[in-house]
Amino acid sequence: MNALKFFIGYIKHFLSAISIHNIHSPFVFQILTGMQLSDEDSDRIANIEKLRKGLLRDNSEIIFFEMGAGSKISSADQKESGKPGIKRMMRDIIKSSVKPELGVILYKLCRYFKPEVVVELGTSAGISTAFLAMADPGGKIFTIENNPSSADAAEKNFRELGISNIEQIRGTFDNELPSLLGKLRKIDFIFIDGNHRKDPLLKYFELCLEKSHPSTVFIFDDIRWSDDMLSGWESVRNHERVSVTLDLFQAGIAFLVTGIAKQHYRLRGI
Numbered sequence: 001m002n003a004l005k006f007f008i009g010y011i012k013h014f015l016s017a018i019s020i021h022n023i024h025s026p027f028v029f030q031i032l033t034g035m036q037l038s039d040e041d042s043d044r045i046a047n048i049e050k051l052r053k054g055l056l057r058d059n060s061e062i063i064f065f066e067m068g069a070g071s072k073i074s075s076a077d078q079k080e081s082g083k084p085g086i087k088r089m090m091r092d093i094i095k096s097s098v099k100p101e102l103g104v105i106l107y108k109l110c111r112y113f114k115p116e117v118v119v120e121l122g123t124s125a126g127i128s129t130a131f132l133a134m135a136d137p138g139g140k141i142f143t144i145e146n147n148p149s150s151a152d153a154a155e156k157n158f159r160e161l162g163i164s165n166i167e168q169i170r171g172t173f174d175n176e177l178p179s180l181l182g183k184l185r186k187i188d189f190i191f192i193d194g195n196h197r198k199d200p201l202l203k204y205f206e207l208c209l210e211k212s213h214p215s216t217v218f219i220f221d222d223i224r225w226s227d228d229m230l231s232g233w234e235s236v237r238n239h240e241r242v243s244v245t246l247d248l249f250q251a252g253i254a255f256l257v258t259g260i261a262k263q264h265y266r267l268r269g270i
């Protein structure tokens with residue numbers, strides 16, 4: 001998506017977006033007003049942000065294999081195609097992590113829904129995984145990442161934050177997601193943040209739907225990464241099993257709750 005189109009989309013979104021107080025859906029209103037943070041939550045979030053701050057100053061180099069459409073640098077599937085990895089500094093890897101605002105949204109949603117089983121596609125250095133895991137110490141987070149050095153960095157970061165409810169899976173989404181799903185009875189919460197293209201997005205979505213239930217929550221990051229991704233998000237919105245969607249411009253949230261009419265909200269933030 002070119003910069004001008006993105007900017008126009010941004011203006012349009014915020015002109016038509018509504019605030020929490022204009023939401024008429026009791027389902028959505030209850031969620032958004034129920035997501036309060038305690039002082040303990042704020043301390044945990046501050047710890048993740050402190051770690052991020054340090055990593056943003058980390059000039060150490062790692063070998064990075066560009067996967068899918070994960071970065072504007074290259075869209076080639078280097079690792080799968082046997083192309084060599086490129087050297088990237090940790091501070092640049094960290095820049096592709098969820099922004100603090102989306103991290104807090106992930107945290108709040110996990111705190112509210114208390115999912116037992118969370119699946120994340122795209123660990124990178126583990127910033128978003130940390131938000132998911134620290135919000136919900138009783139839940140188990142399965143996170144998939146194909147870049148060995150990113151996965152190593154994530155492992156180190158989880159240790160530093162004292163997190164123990166994460167199972168890291170190393171490999172591609174295409175290989176690892178079906179075998180993970182084969183082992184899981186259900187999924188309660190899914191965060192898709194890698195391989196930002198429509199067809200893979202819809203493939204992972206359909207696969208996860210097989211283990212989903214009416215209370216499962218889906219979050220898709222970077223829905224406006226490209227026209228192709230936006231089209232993928234629109235297909236999710238229109239899917240017959242999706243009843244409620246929240247468009248936060250950067251990310252989209254889809255609920256499968258049954259017994260209510262299809263609803264779509266553009267929000268300024270939550």
Ligand SMILES: C[S@@+](CC[C@H](N)C(=O)[O-])C[C@H]1O[C@@H](n2cnc3c(N)ncnc32)[C@H](O)[C@@H]1O
Pocket residue numbers: 065066067068069070096097098121122123124125126127128129144145146147150171172173174193194195
């Ligand atoms: C945007 S980053 C994830 C950021 C992370 N969720 C965070 O907020 O901290 C996307 C990650 O997905 C990984 N990735 C992309 N396509 C993949 C694929 N097909 N299989 C496995 N990993 C993939 C990339 O290596 C990259 O580390």
